Amino acid sequence: MIPEKPLYEGKAKSVYLSENPDELIVVFRNDMTAFNGVKHDQFTDKGILNATASEFFMKMLEAEGIPTHYIRMAAPDTMIVRRLDMIPLEVIVRNIAAGSMTKKYPVAEGTVLERPVVSIDYKDDERGDPMINDDLIEVLHILPADELKQVKEMALKVNTVLSRFFDECGIRLVDFKLEFGKAAGKIYLGDEISMDSMRLWDKQTGESFDKDVYRFDKGDVITAYRNVLRRILPDGGKKD
Ligand SMILES: Nc1ncnc2c1ncn2[C@@H]1O[C@H](COP(=O)(O)OP(=O)(O)OP(=O)(O)O)[C@@H](O)[C@H]1O
Ligand SMILES: [Mg+2]
Known part of the structure; x- marks a missing residue:
């Protein structure tokens, strides 16, 4: 209940x-x-x-x-x-330049990055989720260095697993955001992995299947989200 x-x-x-x-x-x-x-x-x-x-x-x-x-x-x-004690960090992994990255840095949308890039924002809506770095994370006692290293390694492993899977489904995993937390001293992946937290492009057409459809009024967001489930679920997402 x-x-x-x-x-x-x-x-x-x-x-x-x-x-x-x-x-x-x-x-x-x-x-x-x-x-x-x-x-x-x-x-x-x-x-x-x-x-x-x-x-x-x-x-x-x-x-x-x-x-x-x-x-x-x-x-x-x-x-x-x-139940986790959430670490107030948004861990972002990028494979292809898009979104805020192309606004902040001189790189064109769609550029395939030489290697996956991890960037971290401090999760604080009132401060506009500012980008943070390893030194600040350590000095502000948000996370000790060894645990930050572990979080980054976990994020990159998630990227390896998801990128390979999406590729087989005809989808490019452009970027995504993860949140982590701790329970009994152990680090767990928390929050969600969904069409709200990933940027997904059709491999053939480049069409967006994620929250950008809503952000930039590119079409019907529910149709886009259903398209993802249709491609990834063994039963084609029929239960929806
Ligand atoms: N396993 C967990 N234990 C405790 N808190 C969690 C766990 N997983 C996720 N959370 C927290 O639960 C909340 C989920 O709510 P939601 O994602 O809607 O809100 P938000 O993160 O504040 O807003 P937004 O995601 O839109 O920035 C987040 O604060 C998230 O950090
Ligand atoms: Mg959230």
Whole structure:
């Protein structure tokens, strides 16, 4: 049973306490936001589509030896997860230049990077999620150096697994954002891996299948999200 009051209500998910103190209930809502909440809409089925993708990828990564917070699904839009002390960092891995990278640095959208690049933002909406570096992360006691190294290695391994998988599905994994947390001294991958948190381009046409469809009014975002599930799920996402 979901308690009445969420522990935390984010922009796209609501987090509830569970009867088990080591677990949390995460509900993927139909809310869609962009530009730090400036643009906001609701789309039927959006929560289920992202929860389904997240479940699929968390299980895949767990099977590849990456510890994740995923425990089980309680409903198509509701995931039971291990309760973590979240590390307030957004760990971004980029394979192809797009989005903010092309605004901030002299590189054209679509440029294939020489190697995957990890960049890290400090997760703080009020400060606009500023980019942070290893020295600041250590000196501000956000994470000790050895754990930061571990987080980066995990992020790159996630990239290897996901890039290979998407390639087989005819999709280019352009970039994505991860969040990590700790429980009993161990680092786990938390939050979500969904069409909200990745940039995905069709290998043939370059068409976007991710939140950019919503950000830049490129078409019907739910159709785009369904296209991803159709390509990645063994049953073609029929349960949606
Ligand atoms: N396993 C976990 N244990 C504890 N907190 C978690 C776990 N996984 C994710 N979270 C946190 O739950 C919240 C999920 O809500 P949501 O992603 O909607 O909000 P947000 O991150 O504040 O906003 P946005 O993602 O739009 O910037 C985030 O704060 C995320 O860091
Ligand atoms: Mg979030």
